[in-house]
Amino acid sequence: MTFATTVQVRFADVDPAGIVFYPRYFEMLNGAVEDWFAQDLGMDFKQMHLVDHIGVPTVKLEVTFLSPSELGDVLTITIVPEQVGRSSCNFTALFNGDGRDRLRAEVVLVCMDLEVQRSRPWPESVRERMLAALASAY
Amino acid sequence: MTFATTVQVRFADVDPAGIVFYPRYFEMLNGAVEDWFAQDLGMDFKQMHLVDHIGVPTVKLEVTFLSPSELGDVLTITIVPEQVGRSSCNFTALFNGDGRDRLRAEVVLVCMDLEVQRSRPWPESVRERMLAALASAY
Amino acid sequence: MTFATTVQVRFADVDPAGIVFYPRYFEMLNGAVEDWFAQDLGMDFKQMHLVDHIGVPTVKLEVTFLSPSELGDVLTITIVPEQVGRSSCNFTALFNGDGRDRLRAEVVLVCMDLEVQRSRPWPESVRERMLAALASAY
């Protein structure tokens, strides 16, 4: 089962050429990752960052911008895990709107202990759900 | 009838102190105004800006920050028109979450002809709906 | 002596109408306040937030947008203190570019103990420098 969420392109996202300014796609992507963690992986960002002192920084990103997005477009962001490590997770995110792909991103996240600033294993329950998502995606 | 919409505080909105970085409130406010225009006033921002070359710049803003908002908070933004002119609109926006007011903003928008960079009258249908909202608010 | 700093309008700041999207002015203003604290008041934001756990949230904001700013414009932001309290500071910020005023903001900051989430007195050395700036401004 893949995770999907939608986002609307706002005035704040759009550049003088009338299309999404690309750094804003990464804010949308980060929002989708927040939703994925909260809704599917059982780990909400507030608890995680402010109470458990766990972060999930992005350490690698490969993005192909396939077609532009305009003000008002409603985009579906689909997240498909590709590989789950002890303390990392590779996933693909696809942005699509009106049947047209907008961008595809290959992302690597790492689970980080914010107090010692070092990677740490995923909490067991999170890793299990990631593996379940991975299994069901293929 | 007042217009209300909700927004969730995202990781992107939050500062090192763990609370909303205030410029981000204005992105949320701008999004709420987009929704108000599209859903209640019959004028969507894409058509308006890119086809009709009408803009609605904010010309005045008075904001009182009443209490902080944290990552994950769901905020309701209520928009109440206070005064509707030939080419301007004064409204109050109130951000509330969990029964606690977060900020109150008094805003003045002006209807602008983007081609000649001058104020212009509201389109008649928009002004009528603003006046109806104004009448029903009091 | 008033504090002034300059900022260039970037592609990231500009909306589909080709002018600064107003929430971005507040990021510029916040940057100017950072510079003012670091350069004139002897209190840099990193030390302040991350070590001393002091924040300076904006609690009130009155802004008049006087004329639009375009991509590439270089803006001078001038900060003039108006009133210095035990734990608050009122100042005026003026954005000007090419001899044309862009916006004027009346701002109230409060000194905050981030650990207990309550206002606290300004550090004595900061308050002295604010008072000196206030005295020399008039």
Add this chain to the structure above:
Amino acid sequence: MTFATTVQVRFADVDPAGIVFYPRYFEMLNGAVEDWFAQDLGMDFKQMHLVDHIGVPTVKLEVTFLSPSELGDVLTITIVPEQVGRSSCNFTALFNGDGRDRLRAEVVLVCMDLEVQRSRPWPESVRERMLAALASAY
């Protein structure tokens, strides 16, 4: 000759974990590209977008985040062209601060005719300067 510019990490750039929120790196990168075009390639973004209706969208991005950046850090962004096509340009951008690499990005830009939304050849003078930068980089 490679192009380099500096940028300071602002409060607006930093997340609740106290480090740069990664979408903000792309705003910094876009600012560096603006400076490169204006200062080295003789093509400023305002003239380009608003008068000549030429855009330079990013079509591909590969980023490795090497180490975090904190509030107040001053980062040097170096841009080295790797390949110059008829209407595209591949370059590497390296962010470094205090002798520590922060991120490396491989970027592909395309020269776009904004009126017909199609790629177009680089203006001849821009392409010549890109080729000169490419030649001198190796």
